[in-house]
Structures are given as structure tokens and as C-alpha cells.
Amino acid sequence: MAITQHPSGDWLSAYAAGSLPLGQSLCVAAHLEYCSQCRQNYSRLSQLGGELMQTLEPAPSQKLSLEALMARIDTQPEQPPQDIEAEGLDLSPEPRQLSPDNNSGVPRSLRKLIPNGYDKLKWSRISWSIRSAELCRDDKGLKVELLRIKPGGASPKHTHLGDELTMVLQGSFSDEEGVYHAGDFMACDQTDTHTPVASVDRECICLTVTQAPIQLSGFFGRWFNPLLRRGYTPS
Amino acid sequence: MVQAQQKADQQKQLKLWLSAVGQSRDRAAFAKLFEHYVPLIRAYSLAQEPGATLVADDLAQEVMIKIWNKAGSYNSSLANTNTWVFTLARNARIDALRRNGRYNTNIDADDLFEHLEDDGPDPFQAAQTLMTQETIHAGLAQLPKEQADVLHKVYLQGRSHQQASEELRLPLGTIKSRIRLALKKMHLLMGGQ
Numbered sequence: 075m076a077i078t079q080h081p082s083g084d085w086l087s088a089y090a091a092g093s094l095p096l097g098q099s100l101c102v103a104a105h106l107e108y109c110s111q112c113r114q115n116y117s118r119l120s121q122l123g124g125e126l127m128q129t130l131e132p133a134p135s136q137k138l139s140l141e142a143l144m145a146r147i148d149t150q151p152e153q154p155p156q157d158i159e160a161e162g163l164d165l166s167p168e169p170r171q172l173s174p175d176n177n178s179g180v181p182r183s184l185r186k187l188i189p190n191g192y193d194k195l196k197w198s199r200i201s202w203s204i205r206s207a208e209l210c211r212d213d214k215g216l217k218v219e220l221l222r223i224k225p226g227g228a229s230p231k232h233t234h235l236g237d238e239l240t241m242v243l244q245g246s247f248s249d250e251e252g253v254y255h256a257g258d259f260m261a262c263d264q265t266d267t268h269t270p271v272a273s274v275d276r277e278c279i280c281l282t283v284t285q286a287p288i289q290l291s292g293f294f295g296r297w298f299n300p301l302l303r304r305g306y307t308p309s
Numbered sequence: 310m311v312q313a314q315q316k317a318d319q320q321k322q323l324k325l326w327l328s329a330v331g332q333s334r335d336r337a338a339f340a341k342l343f344e345h346y347v348p349l350i351r352a353y354s355l356a357q358e359p360g361a362t363l364v365a366d367d368l369a370q371e372v373m374i375k376i377w378n379k380a381g382s383y384n385s386s387l388a389n390t391n392t393w394v395f396t397l398a399r400n401a402r403i404d405a406l407r408r409n410g411r412y413n414t415n416i417d418a419d420d421l422f423e424h425l426e427d428d429g430p431d432p433f434q435a436a437q438t439l440m441t442q443e444t445i446h447a448g449l450a451q452l453p454k455e456q457a458d459v460l461h462k463v464y465l466q467g468r469s470h471q472q473a474s475e476e477l478r479l480p481l482g483t484i485k486s487r488i489r490l491a492l493k494k495m496h497l498l499m500g501g502q
């Protein structure tokens with residue numbers, strides 16, 4: 075299924091610049107694994123970074139000497155051969171395959187956080203049709219989590235508070251605007267209002283990055299467990 | 310024109326030095342890279358934290374060690390040396406900030422960028438998507454100052470859009486739209502993004 079939702083240039087360039095909160099960067103990184111067009115644009119935006127760096131007034135060091143650096147290099151633990159093998163030759167069965175690993179379906183960028191596949195995560199039920207699993211907090215305290223929506227699961231109409239990112243990892247869902255499939259990337263802000271529904275035939279798994287603890291679930295808005303509205307947080 | 314030619318010659322030279330380090334651990338070539346890149350990496354660090362010379366020295370040192378260790382995997386058809394060094398410096402800066410950040414997180418630069426190092430199934434296509442150094446330079450030179458300033462904030466000072474909006478006293482939407490306008494003007498994005 076073709077990807078129709080991409081990060082816009084302001085998102086992609088902030089990712090290439092390394093200036094996004096890490097949770098949001100992770101969401102962009104996961105999208106790039108599905109999207110060759112954005113990978114190409116990422117290369118160009120990194121190139122822009124390289125050229126911008128050349129426009130800086132050089133600031134030579136008073137203290138750093140080549141001799142001291144070489145001494146550090148010469149005493150570091152043996153590693154270059156391993157480096158070259160891991161990155162240059164890459165003899166793994168899928169040498170240039172960027173798409174997510176077929177066994178678990180988990181994108182490479184998320185594998186550290188999801189080492190044993192989606193089913194092995196600790197899922198908490200937040201409504202009849204939705205479960206969530208927090209993966210981590212990022213450097214700005216943003217919450218990185220997965221949502222798992224039963225086939226046909228729906229959310230009431232809602233809006234968003236700040237920038238909230240959602241990426242579809244598996245399955246699909248739709249709202250008033252269209253249908254979203256694996257790889258689609260959505261940034262929502264307070265100007266967006268919608269009513270998402272997971273596709274009826276298959277469960278949907280999404281990655282979301284939101285400002286915890288105010289928001290629970292990105293594209294899907296707040297889920298309407300009455301306990302949650304009273305400020306109860308499921309553990 | 311003369312300047313463009315000089316830049317092209319310089320880039321050719323930097324590529325030769327970097328390959329010499331990668332292929333034969335050439336120390337003289339590494340000394341040349343040290344001379345060229347250390348002041349730039351320090352300037353990159355100082356753009357984010359003015360006056361923090363120790364931080365800048367640490368970052369420069371760390372990036373130069375990475376250049377030495379990873380030179381063997383540098384692929385000149387996928388990135389020029391400036392792009393390559395920029396990505397190393399960016400990643401090192403992300404990890405340094407992350408170590409000193411207010412919130413603990415286990416996301417690191419490798420999670421974010423490592424899977425992109427081989428750029429897709431077709432290196433030829435990847436090489437074709439690259440723009441020439443001169444095109445990017447010409448594009449940067451023609452940007453209105455207000456757009457160039459926002460790129461500077463995001464890329465060199467490492468500010469989030471939110472921080473840029475606070476520091477420049479502009480609405481968040483204006484920051485984002487200036488970036489999109491700049492990228493459009495420079496014809497940087499393919500696929501109508």
C-alpha cells in the first residue's frame with residue numbers, strides 16, 4: 075500500500091539537523107525505513123547541514139593537539155576491523171534492505187525498545203478497543219508509546235494540544251480525510267480535529283510521541299476511559 | 310566562479326585524504342583532515358553553546374576519533390566529506406547532550422540514524438539524488454536573511470522549532486513556514502514535499 079503521509083520539510087530538516095526531541099526523531103526515523111522518497115530527501119537535507127557547517131567562522135583550538143589525539147587513538151581498544159565489517163561490507167542476509175525485519179515486523183530503529191516483537195511488550199488496556207505500551211520517555215520527557223487498536227475500534231471526535239506524532243506500524247485506519255497504512259506519518263496539532271477508526275478487518279499498531287502526561291495517544295486523541303478523565307493513570 | 314572552483318578542488322582533496330586514512334591509515338592525510346575540520350567542528354559546537362570551549366574541544370576530539378575509526382566505511386559516492394563529517398558531529402552532539410540532559414532516555418543517535426548509513430537498495434540512485442556543493446552554496450547565498458537565520462538556528466545552534474520561535478520572538482507557525490520556504494527556494498526536496 076502506498077505511503078501517502080510524509081513528514082513535511084520542517085520536520086524532516088529538523089530531524090536531519092539533529093534538533094528534534096529524540097522521541098520525535100525516532101518517529102521520523104521509523105518512517106524513513108518505509109519511505110525511499112523521504113530517505114532521499116534526508117540525504118539532501120544532511121548535505122545542507124554539511125554545507126551550512128562550512129559557513130561557520132572556523133574556531134581553531136588553543137589546546138587540542140594532533141599529537142595528543144594520535145596518542146589517544148593509538149591506545150584505544152582495537153576496533154577498526156569490526157567497524158569496517160559491520161558498516162562497510164554488511165554481510166548480513168539483507169545487506170541493503172531497509173524495510174522492517176520480516177520476522178517481527180519491528181522497524182530497525184525501534185528494535186532496541188522492542189527487542190522481542192510487539193506481543194512481548196507489556197500492554198495496558200485503556201479502553202475496550204485499545205491497549206497501549208509505553209516504550210520510553212525521551213530527552214524532553216516526551217512519551218514514546220505504542221497503541222494497539224482492535225479491528226473496527228474507533229475514537230470520538232477530538233482535537234490535539236501540541237505537536238503530536240503518529241506513525242502506522244501495522245494494519246490501517248481511517249478518518250474523515252482518508253485511509254492510513256503502514257509507514258504513514260502524521261503530525262497533529264491543535265488545529266486538527268478528527269475521528270479515527272481502525273480498519274475493520276485487522277488490528278492496527280501505531281507508534282505515537284506525545285507530551286506526557288497530558289495527552290495519551292497522538293492521532294487518536296485522548297481515549298475515553300472515564301477513569302482517565304478523572305486523572306487516573308493505568309500502570 | 311573562482312570561489313566555486315576552489316571549493317570543488319578542496320573537496321576533491323579532502324576526499325583523497327579521507328580515503329587515504331580509510332585505506333592505509335595514512336597519518337599525514339589525517340593531520341590534514343585534523344587541520345581542516347577541528348576548527349569547523351569546534352565552531353559547530355560553539356554555535357550551540359557560545360563560550361563553552363571545553364565542550365567544543367571534547368566534541369572535536371570525539372569526532373576526529375570517529376573519523377579515524379570509520380574512514381574505512383566512508384563511501385564517496387554517497388556523501389561528500391562535509392556531509393559525512395557533519396553527520397558524525399551531529400550524532401556526537403546528540404549523544405553528548407543526551408548524557409547531560411534533564412531526562413534520562415535510552416534513545417541514542419545510532420537508533421535514529423544508523424539504519425540509514427547504507428542509503429537504500431540502489432547506490433546509483435542515491436548518488437543521483439545528491440545536489441552539487443555549488444548548487445547548495447548558490448541556493449544558500451540567495452536566501453532572504455530571515456530564512457537563512459532560521460536554518461542557522463535549527464542546524465547549527467541545534468534549536469528546536471519551539472526554541473527558535475522563543476528566541477526569534479516569532480510564532481511557531483512562522484518558523485516552520487520559513488523553513489519550508491527556504492527548502493522550496495533551494496529546490497532541496499523531491500516529490501513535491
Ligand SMILES: [Zn+2]
Nearest residue numbers: 080081109112
Ligand atoms: Zn516519506
